[in-house]
Amino acid sequence: METKDLKVDLLCLGARVSGVEKGRKAGAGPAAGGMFIFGNTVANVPTQSWFVAQSPYHLDVGNGTYILKRDGERITDVRFPATRFQELKTKESIPYYKIALLHGMDCLATTTIQTCVYWNTPKRCKFCAIELSLKGGATIAKKTPEQLAEVALAAKELDHVTHVTLTTGTTATPDKGINHLAETASAIKAATGLPIHAQFEPPEEFSMIDRLYDSVDTVGIHVESFDRTVLKEVAPCKVEIPFQQYIEAWKRSIELFGESQVSSYVIAGMGERDESIIEGSKMLAELGVYPFIVPLRPIPGSDMENDKPPSPDRMRHLYEIVAELLHDTGVSWRKCKAGCVRCRACSALSDFE
């Protein structure tokens, strides 16, 4: 089985794991999973959602080795990234793992503001779990620039982290959390020099994106779905932002950061047709934006916890077509300096390029 096919299987079906850390339970991004390194890639594999019980994949643990099996038959060895920095604490005794985590093979990731203005309203995104990890005590509500600079330096020195992903819950202010991202990125840059990725909602004032230019290398502005009917159902807050505002924010960001340095999550499996993903990704690639296509990840505790990810066959079909589109435009994960596109644990599109 080719590595890219195995990665798609694992992203969509998950793996049953016994006897090892199964990954954090909730959060803004890809919670309830583990980072599996195999072949020349890394996958953020669901290990706790309900559908994992039906997966043919199982991780066997023994004597410090991890063997992935399918229906009991050995497929490949799996490694896990080192996370020594996560065992440290700040002066105020806040464990580093509550401030930032290792994602993929070598990416430090954090949600700078772990609350969202939409969370306690009917407008919140149904796939999101941002405030659940806060409730569960796994993180703190707002990370200061100083705390993140300290953790990033340790992650670089102890675990060879090479880039940083910063995301944020949307704030009630017009900057939508961008100001705090900018201050945080500046502090991390000054302490480590690492390339930094920042993710945010498109602001009404595009000049706010300019604030990130000095300290941030790549940005993510996430459409989630090109199907407005689907978006209205699963992310009512996002459908209120005119699609044109996304396009203008992507264009402004491309001008600032360059081709392949701007990305957008596109979630497959929320009720949209293949054409919506393919045509939307084509439009993004033609702008120079990387369509970071991921299968829906139903996180336990989120409003979509009982949903099922799309089938691996559907994802392979989408990845094959969109990888061709990327070739035509020159947009590629290999050019991207930081963030999810460079990490690539949550999407197998890079493996099909």
Ligand code: SF4
């Ligand atoms: S792709 Fe992004 S969200 Fe997924 S593990 Fe990597 S940095 Fe985290």
